[in-house]
Amino acid sequence: MRFSACYIPTLKESPADAEVVSHKLLLRAGMVRRLTSGLYTYLPLGLRVMEKISRIVREEVNAADYQELLMPMVQPADLWKETGRWEHYGKELLRFKDRNNRDYCLGPTHEEVVTDLVRGEVRSYRQLPVRLYQIQTKFRDEIRPRFGLMRGREFIMKDGYSFDATNQGAEESYKAMQAAYTRVFQRLGLRFRAVEADSGSIGGNFSHEFMVLADTGEDTIAFCHDCNYAANVERAEALWKGAPTAAACPPAEQVATPGAHSAEDVAALLGVPMTQVVKTMLFKADGKTVAVLVRGDRQVNDIKLKNLLKAQDVVLADPATVEAASRAPLGFAGPVDLNAPIYADSELAGGTDYVTGANAGDAHLRHVDLRRDAVVTAWADLRAVTETDPCPRCGGRLSLTKGIEVGHIFMLGYKYSEPMHAVFLDENGKEKTMIMGCYGIGISRVAAAAIEQNHDEHGIIFPPAISPFDCMLLNLDPRDAAVNAVVEEVYAMLGDMGVDVLLDDREERPGVKFKDADLLGFPLQLVAGGKGVKRGVLECKDRRTGQKGELPLDGLAEAFRTWAAEVRAGWKKLLD
Numbered sequence: 001m002r003f004s005a006c007y008i009p010t011l012k013e014s015p016a017d018a019e020v021v022s023h024k025l026l027l028r029a030g031m032v033r034r035l036t037s038g039l040y041t042y043l044p045l046g047l048r049v050m051e052k053i054s055r056i057v058r059e060e061v062n063a064a065d066y067q068e069l070l071m072p073m074v075q076p077a078d079l080w081k082e083t084g085r086w087e088h089y090g091k092e093l094l095r096f097k098d099r100n101n102r103d104y105c106l107g108p109t110h111e112e113v114v115t116d117l118v119r120g121e122v123r124s125y126r127q128l129p130v131r132l133y134q135i136q137t138k139f140r141d142e143i144r145p146r147f148g149l150m151r152g153r154e155f156i157m158k159d160g161y162s163f164d165a166t167n168q169g170a171e172e173s174y175k176a177m178q179a180a181y182t183r184v185f186q187r188l189g190l191r192f193r194a195v196e197a198d199s200g201s202i203g204g205n206f207s208h209e210f211m212v213l214a215d216t217g218e219d220t221i222a223f224c225h226d227c228n229y230a231a232n233v234e235r236a237e238a239l240w241k242g243a244p245t246a247a248a249c250p251p252a253e254q255v256a257t258p259g260a261h262s263a264e265d266v267a268a269l270l271g272v273p274m275t276q277v278v279k280t281m282l283f284k285a286d287g288k289t290v291a292v293l294v295r296g297d298r299q300v301n302d303i304k305l306k307n308l309l310k311a312q313d314v315v316l317a318d319p320a321t322v323e324a325a326s327r328a329p330l331g332f333a334g335p336v337d338l339n340a341p342i343y344a345d346s347e348l349a350g351g352t353d354y355v356t357g358a359n360a361g362d363a364h365l366r367h368v369d370l371r372r373d374a375v376v377t378a379w380a381d382l383r384a385v386t387e388t389d390p391c392p393r394c395g396g397r398l399s400l401t402k403g404i405e406v407g408h409i410f411m412l413g414y415k416y417s418e419p420m421h422a423v424f425l426d427e428n429g430k431e432k433t434m435i436m437g438c439y440g441i442g443i444s445r446v447a448a449a450a451i452e453q454n455h456d457e458h459g460i461i462f463p464p465a466i467s468p469f470d471c472m473l474l475n476l477d478p479r480d481a482a483v484n485a486v487v488e489e490v491y492a493m494l495g496d497m498g499v500d501v502l503l504d505d506r507e508e509r510p511g512v513k514f515k516d517a518d519l520l521g522f523p524l525q526l527v528a529g530g531k532g533v534k535r536g537v538l539e540c541k542d543r544r545t546g547q548k549g550e551l552p553l554d555g556l557a558e559a560f561r562t563w564a565a566e567v568r569a570g571w572k573k574l575l576d
Helices: 021-028 044-063 077-083 111-119 167-188 263-270 302-309 319-326 346-350 443-453 481-496 510-520 530-535 556-575
Strands: 032-036 039-042 074-076 095-097 103-106 130-139 154-164 192-197 206-213 219-224 230-232 253-256 278-285 288-295 314-316 342-345 354-357 363-368 378-380 398-413 423-425 431-433 435-442 471-475 501-504 524-528 537-542 548-552
Touching: 021 032, 021 443, 039 044, 044 130, 044 154, 044 167, 044 443, 074 077, 077 103, 077 111, 111 130, 111 154, 111 435, 154 167, 154 443, 167 192, 167 206, 167 398, 167 435, 192 219, 192 398, 206 219, 206 443, 263 354, 263 363, 278 302, 278 319, 278 354, 288 302, 288 319, 288 346, 302 314, 302 342, 302 378, 342 346, 346 378, 398 443, 435 443, 471 481, 471 510, 481 501, 481 524, 481 530, 481 556, 501 510, 524 530, 524 556, 530 537, 537 556, 548 556
Parallel strands: 192 230, 288 342, 342 378, 471 501, 471 524
Antiparallel strands: 032 039, 074 103, 095 103, 130 154, 154 435, 192 206, 206 398, 219 230, 219 398, 253 363, 278 288, 278 314, 354 363, 398 435, 423 431, 524 537, 537 548
16 A cells, blocks of 8 residues: 555654553554544554454464354343343443333443353253354443553453353363464464453453563563463462461560551561561451451452452441441551451461551550451451462462453353353253353454554554554655656565555655654565665665665565565564
């Protein structure tokens, strides 16, 4: 295609409301435009990226024996009420009424719709498994849409669903999609990890997230250097595997700690290490007050608490709730005689002689033995993992890094099929409930994550597989007949070779063309100017490395193939 005939409205400066790199560059490169908060129009170059990502997804998911369909975006409330999600999903679900006053929503996901479809068609185990997917626009009414395509309200998503007769079959469907996703992200040319994850509002027995590694990522993942273990920090295990202490502890005594509201303040005032201080954190779990105990230098993982309590909603307690349970102001709650169920992090079982809040203003207790002095409802892994923790699988070294979630797969089990009565008859004629899995990839989010991972101060650096074009051919002297003739020959030759090329034929200064070429970020750049043409060469540039060279016009096709292969090999080496 010719730049002069394309709609590519590039910008010299980043819009003031663009926060993250991908948002800035997608706007500057003329790939998207904001309609309103969280809603974007995909311009031609941006749409080409989405289509290339979608094509790779389709090829790999089809190869895993999943079939594509397309379901309505508008969904009736009756289906959501069957599973209870109409009441529990939250304000992100955009609800509305039609002209007949019936309740509907815009689909953020399609578990109910696809389950309704399958339960109406499948009668026998012989019809299972059923493996379906779609690529479709979704809508989630985010309270604070931000970061462009990273967290919009409307987005493009691939969502897939499996229905099986047995647990073994369900695991095979899950593993087939897990393997397909791995191949997808490998082909996309992204550095990623598949990590154990929390199932969130979708629910289910276990799940994995596919995280693109990027310093600007919102999520933190823990991974082991010595084995394949990786997990979102919400899920990462920090299990204490020792035995409860049998050490003697003096009787508890109250000491004055005026103004010492934090664990750091208490440790400094009493001259004890942070490891001997116990923080008592109060939460509201589905409206009920609970207390969590962790070491002074640790943080509570509220997702682990939510899962332990099987709660829908867990939030920090407000000051009035803390005072009602502890009879003390904020910062002085403790586990002794606390008016709330107590859940203690497992790590605390390995010690004694702790310092805790005294449930009295400006006071703490010394010499607390949690098993002797407090009533602990349960001991569990309730803290956030750190880089000082050993790998829970092999004991190796853990590291924390940032990532962007671009895919998530869930083993749902019976979460939707049971309440919606999605059943079949087994080989003995007995009615059984289908076992489900669901699998999502954020197509538009992948595009943004790819840019977050691959950019420099000049613009985007697209991985070859998802670049809008393979190559930018720059004509620096469009008024020079000799240069034009060479450019047209090269343009035709590249097309015949199957190279997707954008010819910059605009009447613009060379500096503008160079800047736009770097901004748009196609992997290959070819430059034709009067001096080079006279010498019988084109300048070439690898956008990723910035390395420049020359290709001879005589034998250009073969020289171009060799150079392009070297550029692709450089990307492969980077990923390996």
